[in-house]
Amino acid sequence: KFDHPGLGTTATQADNRIVIQNDIGETDAHVIVITVEDLTSNITYTDVHFNRVQFFQSILDRYSINWSTTATKEDVKFESSVYYMITGRYVAKDKDDLEDFLEYLGSRIVFMIDWNRARKKLQIFVPKKMAVELLKWAADNEIGHMAFLILGGEKILYEAISTLSTNTSLVSGKFNDILGDEKTFDAFKTVLAISCESLLKNKPRSIVYDEIKAELSKFLKSTEEIFMDYISDIAYYILDIASMLRDSLLRINSPDFIDLINKNAEIAKTLERDADNVVIKIRTLAEKDQRYIFFKELATMIDDVIDYLEEAAFYLSLLQDRFVVEEISVYLQDLSEKIVFASMEMIKIIEITMDIKQKNLREDISEFLNSIHYIRTIEQTTDKIDRIIKKLLIEKCNSFKEHYTFCEVSEKFEKSGDAFMYVAEMLYSHVMNKFTI
Structure with missing residues (x-):
């Protein structure tokens, strides 16, 4: 509560009946009346905010209270003329239980003061549902929100963001869109806790x-870190599909080959759809600030890799005969293995780009350049293998279906190798430009 007005309480007793009234806020409509007789407590709660009525019920959920439905009332004496009323009844097991209940009920009232204002301040940064959950957590943990409001509410968050992060989206959007729900919830729990404890x-x-600021620095990231996290997610989707394709081709001429390629084609389709959702997030964020258009272009290019590999999985699933000319299958397996290697090197490049340190600059750059060179080499190799496969298909394959299918699979692998190289070159330019004098 600190120095906030409110919580004026009166209590009267008549025979075995006690009536306690608490004027929670400064408005006539925000009142709680508790009538206690024997082991039964009857609660009448009125409020102009329906959401706060629901919140009041939620912070008492450890007790089995029999609540009425919320009634809407009208009274011209109140500023809004409309208010809400709810009643509840709790029957205690014994005297100790009754005293525990009343003590707990009394301790919750403080968390109703300025609740709606706190919710609105939090809602600038998080969704409404999360704002309410944060206030519930704060009440359950005896922290509350008043200290946060006294310190300036959203102002302390704006200040922390501006000094800790270059991510303008954190100022104009919701934290959970950038950090995810779990990290956002933890970050705001920290803000509420520090505010209360410090005051x-x-x-x-x-x-x-x-x-x-020190605590939030553990959660907030720069804009580039956020974009590269998303790019890394896509790279791991690529590795998953590439590995499935390689594993499928290593099973050529085995009894389960047809079942395996059909199953993996469906999985690849799902992973490609998941990657598309990540690409949409990147584009949405990048379009808010033209300084980050690079990441939109990078996302488009790395998305090409996963598109080509998903198409390769689809074309491979068109096969209905598990018997493949061995000479052709060996080259297809080699081609798929090269794409897996490229996927792994791409993840390494992305991780170095995200975590490049001045103190380890020489080692990081050496690793980075080696991986770039390896992907360039893989692009040249996949092009050569693709031509060998097509030549062999013409010379040795008599089945149109098999010829068409493997021609498409090989071509998609070759195109993914090209796309890998384009992504690598984009990251090469991006990183090396940081060291341009």
């Missing part, structure tokens, strides 16, 4: 701000 200890506000 209770009468720490200077400048120290409180610095502590919040």
Whole structure:
């Protein structure tokens, strides 16, 4: 509560009946009345905010209270003229249980003060549902939201963002769109906890701000880190599909080959769809600021890799005969193996790009350049193998279906090798430009 007005309480007793009234806020409509008789407590709660009525019920959910439905009332004396009322009844097991319940109920009322204002402040940065869940967590953990409001609410968050992160999307959008729900929830739990603890200890506000910034630095990332995290996700989808294709081709002429290629084609389709969703996120973020158009172009190019590999999985699933000319199958297996290697090198390039350190600059750049060179070599190799396969198909394959299918599979592998190289060249230019004098 700190120095916030409210919580004026009156209690009267008549025979075995006690009536307790608490004026929670400064408005006449925000009142709780508790009538206690024997082991039964009857609660009447009124509020102008329907969402806060629901919240009030939720913070008492550890007790089995029999609640009525929420009723809508009208009274011209109140500013909004409309308010909500709910009643509840709790029957205690014994006197100790009754006292525990009343003590707990009394301790919850403080978390209703300025609840709606706190929710709106949090909602600037997180979805409405998460804002309510954060306030529930704060109440359950005896933290509350008043300290957060006293310190300035959204202002302390804006200040932390501007000093910790170059990510403008955190200012204009929702944190969970960037950090994900779990990290966002943890970050805001930290803000609420530090705010309360620091004010209770009468720490200077400048120290409180610095502590919040220090804790938030564990969660906030630069814009480039966020984009590269998304690019990394796509790279791992690519590795999954490439590995499945290689494993399928290594099973050529085995009894389960046809079942395996059909199953893997469906999995590849799902992974490609998941990757598309990540690409959409990247494009949406990049379009908010033209400085990050590079990442939109990078996402488009790496998306080509996964598109080609998904198509290769589809064409491979068209086969209905598990018997393949051995000489052709050997080259197809070699081609798929090269694509797996390229996928692994691409992940290494992305991780180095994300984590390049000045103190390890020489080692990082050496690893980075080696991987770039390897992908360039793989692109040349896949082109040669693709031509060998097509030549062999003309010379040795009498089946049109097999000829067409393997020609398409080989070509998709070759095109994915090209796309890998384009992605590598984009990242090469991006990283090396950082060291341009």
